Amino acid sequence: MPSRSDDDDPRLGDVSEGTVLRAILARTPSASHTILGPGDDAAVLAAPSGSVVATTDTLVHGPDFRLAWSSGYDLGWKSAAVNLADVAAMGARPTALLVALAVPRDLRLSFVEQLADGFRAACEALAPGCAVVGGDLTVSDVLTVAVTALGDLEGRSAVTRSGARPGDVVAVAGELGLSARGLAVLFGRFRDGDVPVPVVASQLAAGERAALDAQLRPSPPIGLGPVAAMAGATSMMDISDGLALDAGRMASASDITIDLRSDSLGDDPRLALAGGEDHALLATFPPDVLPPGFRVIGDVRTRGADGVLCDGQPVDVAGWDPYRDWDAAAG
Secondary structure (H helix, E strand, C coil), X not given: CCCCCCCCCCEHHHCCHHHHHHHHHCCCCCCCCEEECECECCCXXXXXXXXEXXXXXXXXXXXXXXXXXXXXXXXXXXXXXXXHHHHXXXXXXXXXXXXXXXXXXXXXXXXXXXXXXXXXXXXXXXXXXXXXXXXXXXXXXXXXXXXXXXXXXXXXXXCXXXXXXCCCEEEEECCCCHHHHHHHHHHHHCEXXXXXXXXXXXXXXXXXXXXXXXXXXXXXXXXXXXXXXXXXXXXXXXXXXXXXXXHHHHHHHHCEEEEECXXXXXXXXXXXXXXXXXXXXXXXXXCCCCCCCCEXXXXXXXXXXXXXXXXXXXXXXXXXXXXXXXXXXXX
């Protein structure tokens, strides 16, 4: 978007709610399942399969993102992507997003326009046919983006965390540890004491750009969620808090033990195990089933939830916990 002068780019506190909403809606196409879009008290969506997958996620300035590091476009893209991944992890195809914004009065109108552009672009790239169909707008001292995502199972049963069986293989689609590497770059290179400073592209070393993109603008393999479901996935989930922690949740829900293979976790297995915000898809399949896009990283062992092993040994790393890690995130 071309840069504007301050006169042409008012602060939100200086314009009406209608002006902000019109700026957002001008950047919001119709979703393929939309019967009635924005403009009334609620949207109306078709549910061809008779069931709807629904999920919600909230991103708050401070623990979840920093304006020094994320543009409005980045924030819109990431807010869409993390919710689309949860829908895909159920084996569903995303159909619509509802977005609630709590915005400071001194935020510029152009930032909200960029936010809407990021939502649109993420939907077009990751889940064609999905779009923002409504939401809410209010004021707050802390910028907050809350998203509800809806999806269509297309007649299939939902794939849950609780269906893994002994003898299944454990597989993943997407990158492991790259987002955590990007977060380390931000905290290590773009912070002055406790204050985040803007990212300067010329200061990035080789390979750091991809890591930052994985953190600021993730691209989960959304289309592989339905592919996994149709192939016969016995369980599936989004890896948002780290492979070790999320695999442990799957093991607990399925009452099984997962044994991961370190030689399948890339050049830094510990980072792959502990790093959060990968938004890869973790799934289990019968041993003779592995759809394209997934790679085997372990096995389901005997019945009984002994948690997660790696090469037969207990895993001693933890993933992301916003309550435990709040101080580190807010520092």
